[in-house]
Amino acid sequence: LQPPPEELSYGATVTHVRQGAAVSASRKGPAKRDYLVAAVLCYGNLINFMDWFIIPGILLDVQKYFELSDGNAGLLQTVFILCYMLAAPIFGYLGDRYDRKIILGAGIFFWSAATLGSSFLTELYCWILFLSRGLVGIGTASYSTIAPTMVADLFEEGKRTTMLSIFYIFIPVGSGLGYVLAAGMAELTGDWHWAFRVTPCMGALALVLVLLVVPRRPQRRTAFHRALSISGTIRVKAEKPGVQRAAKTTWCQDVLSLAKNWSFVWSSLGLTAMAFVTGALGMWVPLFLYRAEVVQGLVPPCLQETCDSSNSLIFGGITIGTGILGVITGAEAARRLRKINNKADPLICATSMFVSALCLYIALMVAQTNIISTFVFIALGELFLSVNWAVVTDILLYVVTPRRQSTAIALQILVSHLLGDAGSPYLIGTISSAIQAKHPHSVQWSFWSMQYSFILCAFLGVCGGGFFFLTSFYIEEDRKEAER
Numbered sequence: 001l002q003p004p005p006e007e008l009s010y011g012a013t014v015t016h017v018r019q020g021a022a023v024s025a026s027r028k029g030p031a032k033r034d035y036l037v038a039a040v041l042c043y044g045n046l047i048n049f050m051d052w053f054i055i056p057g058i059l060l061d062v063q064k065y066f067e068l069s070d071g072n073a074g075l076l077q078t079v080f081i082l083c084y085m086l087a088a089p090i091f092g093y094l095g096d097r098y099d100r101k102i103i104l105g106a107g108i109f110f111w112s113a114a115t116l117g118s119s120f121l122t123e124l125y126c127w128i129l130f131l132s133r134g135l136v137g138i139g140t141a142s143y144s145t146i147a148p149t150m151v152a153d154l155f156e157e158g159k160r161t162t163m164l165s166i167f168y169i170f171i172p173v174g175s176g177l178g179y180v181l182a183a184g185m186a187e188l189t190g191d192w193h194w195a196f197r198v199t200p201c202m203g204a205l206a207l208v209l210v211l212l213v214v215p216r217r218p219q220r221r222t223a224f225h226r227a228l229s230i231s232g233t234i235r236v237k238a239e240k241p242g243v244q245r246a247a248k249t250t251w252c253q254d255v256l257s258l259a260k261n262w263s264f265v266w267s268s269l270g271l272t273a274m275a276f277v278t279g280a281l282g283m284w285v286p287l288f289l290y291r292a293e294v295v296q297g298l299v300p301p302c303l304q305e306t307c308d309s310s311n312s313l314i315f316g317g318i319t320i321g322t323g324i325l326g327v328i329t330g331a332e333a334a335r336r337l338r339k340i341n342n343k344a345d346p347l348i349c350a351t352s353m354f355v356s357a358l359c360l361y362i363a364l365m366v367a368q369t370n371i372i373s374t375f376v377f378i379a380l381g382e383l384f385l386s387v388n389w390a391v392v393t394d395i396l397l398y399v400v401t402p403r404r405q406s407t408a409i410a411l412q413i414l415v416s417h418l419l420g421d422a423g424s425p426y427l428i429g430t431i432s433s434a435i436q437a438k439h440p441h442s443v444q445w446s447f448w449s450m451q452y453s454f455i456l457c458a459f460l461g462v463c464g465g466g467f468f469f470l471t472s473f474y475i476e477e478d479r480k481e482a483e484r
Contacts, residue, residue, distance in 0.1 A: 033215075034154040038163050040209045041147050042170050044108060047202045048143045049174030050181060051115055051136055052080070054195050056283045057182025057312045060290065060302055061192040066126045070436070070450070074429025077283045078422055079130050083137035085417035088145050092410020093251055095146040096403070101214050103142050104150075105207055111139025112203030119196035145410050148393070150214070152405075165331050168390050172323015175282065179316030183309035254407045263346075263399040263478035266471040268412045270349060271392050272420040273464025277360070277457045278385055279421020280428045282319075284450065285378060286311040291447040292367040292374060301443065318379045326386025334391050345395050346471035349388045353468060356384035357461030364454050368447065388468075395471070399478040428453045 063073045114135035151167050182195035289311040293299045337344035363377035400408040435449035
């Protein structure tokens with residue numbers, strides 16, 4: 001039975017919906033095995049993002065070992081992201097049509113093997129490090145594209161809200177632990193190569209768990225299932241038992257349909273600005289903080305075999321804390337504000353981007369004189385960026401029909417990385433190197449060059465806020481279209 005119009009709500013405002021017997025039967029509580037499967041997928045997501053930020057955690061050591069300029073050091077992360085984003089649409093297509101368990105297992109094995117291989121490189125084989133980072137990017141793309149849809153298939157309504165939020169919390173947790181692991185292993189062993197030898201062991205365990213625990217089964221297409229966003233948004237009408245869904249569309253048809261979805265387009269551009277800023281910050285903040293401390297005379301220049309890794313450890317802790325708090329705060333703010341404003345999601349994202357850009361700009365301005373204030377404002381900037389992660393995904397899930405969600409996620413990954421964090425580490429590093437080349441080599445100009453380069457991130461943060469604000473003009477219409 002179709003619920004009356006007044007009971008059709010979205011976001012966290014959904015409470016009670018009248019249903020027929022067939023609908024009720026599809027909404028039984030998740031089994032314990034579903035929670036176990038979700039836990040395995042969350043563990044894999046943790047390792048996935050730990051591997052993303054191993055290089056930034058030991059960037060000082062790697063840069064000194066291979067004698068890399070800022071531009072070439074940034075290229076390491078750019079190669080990783082480029083391969084990641086180019087592989088994402090392929091895995092999105094495969095994930096919509098073939099066994100996702102096999103794809104996940106192959107991806108975990110592939111990126112773990114490539115990471116382990118990086119730990120045996122010498123200074124004569126710098127080019128292999130670039131190659132291995134590209135291979136890791138391909139492997140991790142399979143996981144980031146497919147795993148969220150598998151978690152979404154396991155749960156309905158509020159449970160789905162909780163489990164997807166937990167899944168996405170492991171992005172900042174994994175990112176922060178990547179810094180901590182890399183810096184900690186380099187400091188503990190006196191050799192940065194050991195930073196690449198821990199996550200492959202964790203990946204081997206993840207592969208075994210995926211093969212043993214994650215079931216092989218088609219995507220659920222039952223009534224009210226996958227019709228809910230992270231916050232429980234009802235998006236499609238209840239289906240009658242035995243009624244077939246619409247015929248499968250081609251990939252080109254899916255892409256054309258998504259290109260006409262303005263909420264998807266503008267929110268993806270907003271996510272691209274977020275990716276640009278987070279990519280640049282993730283790569284360069286520990287090095288920027290180190291140079292600020294050198295300018296202030298708090299630490300000496302790195303001349304020893306293993307450089308001081310305290311900034312990576314601190315920034316890793318900031319990433320974990322602000323990531324968890326930001327995701328929770330964003331989800332809760334969206335849940336409450338949707339009750340009074342149907343455009344709450346994009347407006348939350350726009351506001352947080354504007355505030356984050358301001359905090360980052362202040363951090364850049366005070367870095368030369370007060371390192372504590374710099375840490376505080378960087379933490380605030382990271383916090384407001386993290387507010388958006390779950391909310392942006394929520395927008396996609398309720399403005400895109402279920403059968404196009406894997407493709408939409410893959411395209412969003414492609415666009416956000418192509419124009420965002422694929423180029424930002426290299427661009428920031430290249431600008432820094434160009435500024436240094438025009439001035440005598442000095443500690444002061446080494447710091448200033450990075451400071452001036454980072455101003456671009458504050459500007460892109462403002463642009464991202466504008467993109468999310470534009471999303472608010474289309475969100476209601478596109479949500480209704482997805483419901484139909």
